[in-house]
Amino acid sequence: MNVESSTNQTQQSAMMAMLASFWFEFRQNKGALYGLIFISILAFIAIFADFISPYDPIEQYRDVLKLPPIWAEGGSWAHILGTDALGRDMLSRMIYGSRYSFYIGSIVIFFCLTIGIVLGLLAAFNRGFIENTIMRLMDIILAFPSLLMALALVAVLGPSLENAMIAIAVVFIPHFVRLTRAQALAELGKDYVASSRSMGASTFRLMFINVLPNCMAPIIVQATMSFSSAILDAAALGFLGMGAQPPSPEWGTMLADARQYILSDPWMMGVPGLAILFTVLSINLIGDGLRDALDPKMKTAKG
């Protein structure tokens, strides 16, 4: 009994120590820190959108169409970022739009990680027919430019945000499968795996307890980068009218609405575009920071 509880405790303290050293590495990268701060604020806004947002994002204020933002001539404090062509409050739409980014990124990454890791490990542990089948299947998906494939899939499934997310997940999964397989194969050649094998460890144990945790660092980095790519692609699909449908305040869809006014009222496309750029940039900065902090090469060099 005593042994049990003390192991649990040390497990926690060891975890804390790992996290602390990870945090130390991560903090070295200033960009990553700024990225994390931005994303944290954005997450806060997304969660508390109901309380922060001054207006309903889809309510149309017909008396103030295309109101410019506060810093431009004719702006009004009532609508800080102005209104769109239908008189909807831009700020409120932006605030609610942040929810879509997290929603899209999380769902897409969830599917990519689960399916990609399982297929990648299966391929690595079953050299031969299963491996070839899985990898050829991934080759086929990768033979189509991802945006085109996603567009075609959405055309089949029908334009909606959910279908756009499915399509994006499908075109991202091959990258996860390839990465997981390559990582797992590299790990499988190492002697700690040989040691486990010589003790009689089951394939399941080898896969998930021994090999997978050692493959996670690059997979996490890839997941972070894919999180931002998913936001970009979803916005692109929204922009083409194949993603989130009006009147949802998704940033890409908002850009599509603003497109016809780019020469007359260019500010209308400025805000959602900048929001997408900063969100994606922040996540990519975090990804770079994670890469540095998780890089196994740097670990051994210090060890």
Next chain:
Amino acid sequence: MSETMKNVNAKDPILSIKDLSVSLPARADRPFAVENMSFEVYPGEILCIVGESGSGKSMSSNAVMGLLPKPHVNIASGEILFEGQDLAQISDRQMQSIRGSKIGMIFQEPMTALNPVMKVNKQLEEVFNSHHLKLSKKQVKAKIIEMLDDVGLPDPSIIGNSYPFELSGGQRQRVMIAMALALEPKLLIADEPTTALDVTTQAQILKLIAQLQDKHDMGVIFITHDFGVVAEIADRVIVMQLGKIVEQGPAEQVLNRPEHPYTKKLISTVPSLTAKKKEPVTADVVVSVKNLFKTYGSGKKSFFGAPGRVVHAAKDVSLEIRKGETLGLVGESGSGKSTVGRCIIRLHESDSGVIDFHGQDLLSLTDKEMMPLRQHIQMIFQDPYASLNPRRKIGDIITEGPTIHGVPKAESWKKAEELLEIVGLDKYALKRYPHEFSGGQRQRIGIARALAMSPKLLIADEAVSALDVSVQAQVLQLLDEIKTKMDLAMLFVTHDLRVAAQVCDNIAVMRLGEIVEYGPTYEVFTNPQHEYTKSLLEAVPGKEWVVPELVFD
């Protein structure tokens, strides 16, 4: 050590280093890689710098060559006088013209030290072309052939037209030497140039360096960790520890009458090449391997008619190990010695043969039938870094085997604590991760992991090869204690004949998958029968040096 001690001090030094300190970045474990180092190199001498890993021995030569990894590592103070110039002060451009023409350098890894995508000719040509020698193309070509011939490469024109990956390790190192000596430098720096080579190749390269040094009357700085190599070629020796010179003097004196306690400690841990006569072990046979075959590659012609390549990793291998006995399986790389070990533990499937373990033929068992037997055979691996799962705690690593075999967690953790004590580690290590330990400590953990299964047969696959010599001695001692205490049978796979001479009861010498000689260690070492065994023993560096019995104060 060369046969005749040359009177080198009569001449002026080529290189003289005064109070050199090289600083490390702020987060390193010590402020200086090299601290207050002073020494001279004279023409016509081989100066060996020895030390364990992290002693700063390579940094000193990198400082001379202006190859420090700037901007993190810099010369903090001191002078490097070469031909009246202070190399620590001159510009990068001046340094560039000295490198390769007046000071040549060769490195440890012949596999990676040559540009993989450039032909050997081209790489040699560059040396001539970049030092503005005003040689015609034809002259350069002739020079290259001459150089390749000088370093003993057959068919210089064919070798010159090859890519590095098409050459063997020894050939590549010869190319490296040809490149370093192309412009007849006054000083050659050799940074562990034979460490990555097999023992017979090593002997040839050492001979070649000594010959060329003599021919060109160069000064040579030879960096190594191996006292055998020092004994083989050094005229003078510098011993380094943690960035400082602790002892320097003529080779004969330092090797046989060391004064500094650290030198004494290092030399006392060098295993002697003389095997002691041991009583043959007569206990029960634990494992007996009969006619084991294992090939890699299909052997079938491939679909498009290219002949399949077959490598015989084990060809009719038979051996047996008794309780309490250590069998040494020695050979050079590619001899198949590791494969045999891995076949016995069924990490590799064999093609045919019998592995009789306590009356059961392991090769005829299914994976399921093999399961209960797995705990009886355990392995210790070579690389202390790759053989422990970096994401798991030591406790989890040690108890993994017992857990798989159904031992309750509390019980196996308790046993793990005891095992750590046996291998000389604190029980708090259980809660820590592999990267918090040094190489030697990790190897102790690997031993504890193997012992957790209470094995009857222990396979040590180059278990001490990656360790510094002093750590190596400790781990070997630990293995010996454990073997005696637990009455284990041990298969000791190694390339190091010195270690084998000390550890093994019996020796099997392997070449190209075959056992060419098999017998009691003492017999094999004193009266080798097979030509290959003789050539192996002949090639051991420093074989004539008798490691002195040292008295510690």
Next chain:
Amino acid sequence: MFSFLFRRMLVLIPTYIGITLIAFAFIHVIPGDPILVMAGERGLPPEKYAELMHAFGFDQPLWKQYLDYVGQLLQGNFGVSFVTGRPVLDEFFELFPATVELAFFALFFALLIGIPAGIIAAVKRGTFFDHSLMTISLTGFSMPLFWWALLLIVFFSGYLGWTPVSGRMSALYFFETPTGFMLIDSLLSGEEGAFKSAVMHLILPAVALGTIPMATFARQSRSAMLETLNEDFIKTARAKGLSPFRVTIVHAFRNALIPIVTVIGLSVGVLLGGAILTETIFSWPGIGKWMVDSIFRRDYPVVQGGLILIATIVIIVNLIVDVLYGIIDPRIRRQGH
């Protein structure tokens, strides 16, 4: 080398079967009856409907339809557009040069700036230049392409009025387009100002499309260079007394080429995907816009044929990259048997 290529192409057979299956499945899983879609709003009398069903083979069992379809493809018949009534392949070859022109200059722009920038950043690691370049390239990498294109239009076309907003050529000029490449055709036409117009039309979309690959190249060449600069043979090269330039270019860059060529190969897919957005925004009459328009018009034979043709381009590029690997790295070349 040849047998290597041959083996590589054998692997393509299952890949191609998969690609045709996907394209074939496309028309059968889309919501709505393709015949009714083709008929449009007016609807069809039942006998005409049955006739068309038969004409398109939709009354056959699926496997037979698939085999017929592949048979047609092998003869170079990619179907006929519902909308224009012209063969898909003809339309494709008519529009393809426009996309090639755009993608080529985007790639050119990206390589010209991205790779040298990455090399310099790696050599000057940790300096201000390195940090700023990495920040800029990460920003480029994070840029929503469609927004970036719009920004360029707002600034260069709207605010400065330097470049036209859309199309490939000013409406002032009329000439034959034998090659389909506007830069070449405008020169051949001899019309004064036509070439300039072609260039001005090309610049913005090419820059927009090239930005993301440029950022990718800069990042990739930097990391590949950092890796090779750490290799032992770099130390050897320096120990030989070679100039820093020679060490960087002849030894390091040459060895860093494999990962760089890999991203260049991958960027062709990115360029084709990006062409969808760029061509839509700039009304550039290439295959990207063609595909999007066809998807919206439910011109299924075009979408189907276009998917296969575009996948073919990607596959050909991958093959070229494999050949390049062999040229760059003798180890790959000599293993080739």
